[in-house]
Amino acid sequence: MKMTELTDFSNHIYDQISSVKRMLDLSVAELSPNKMKKLREELDSLDRLMEDTEHFVCQQKEQLKHLKLLDDAFRQNLEDLQHMKDNIPAHLPTKKVVPRYMRGRLTQDQLNVVVQSFNTAIKAKYKILHQPVKSLNNHSRKLHQRFKEQETKDTKGHYFIVEDDVRELAQMKVDKRFQGILNMLRHCQRFREVRGGGITRFLLL
Structure with a gap:
């Protein structure tokens, strides 16, 4: 009115x-x-x-x-954007080239599929984290709680995911080929691993 x-x-x-x-x-x-x-x-x-x-x-x-x-959601997004703005590095690290022996028969498209799955999982995860808990359904609320429990002092200020996020949020099969591609992406400094509590966290760089 x-x-x-x-x-x-x-x-x-x-x-x-x-x-x-x-x-x-x-x-x-x-x-x-x-x-x-x-x-x-x-x-x-x-x-x-x-x-x-x-x-x-x-x-x-x-x-x-x-x-x-x-x-509340707008303020949270604003805080996240300000944090990103305050923590942009002076220069971006140079990405290493993947050696042929490491790449084997894998194609660039196969590598990009895994990169896309990471991006999809990150987007879905932080979309849930940026919403007020009261507005989430039961399943999303459980995911929100799990995401919060996985955070540590080492992950503060970083976007990260774990293997379960890739499986559930990106519908990506985590197998030996996936693990091999992870080694290549880590070699190219796409992410770094933080271990603890029996969980491997992939921090985006």
């Missing part, structure tokens, strides 16, 4: 109350049946207005709650 509409609505309620009050002020005198009927109609109309007002207040509370969730 716009401000002008809210003002008109408030004025209408005020007019109805004033009308009922004037009729009640006249109640010291005997009211005719027509005036009694009019009074009942005014009271019924006022009652409906009060119901509409209560409904409007409930709508505004829900909208305010929704806006609060959006504001």
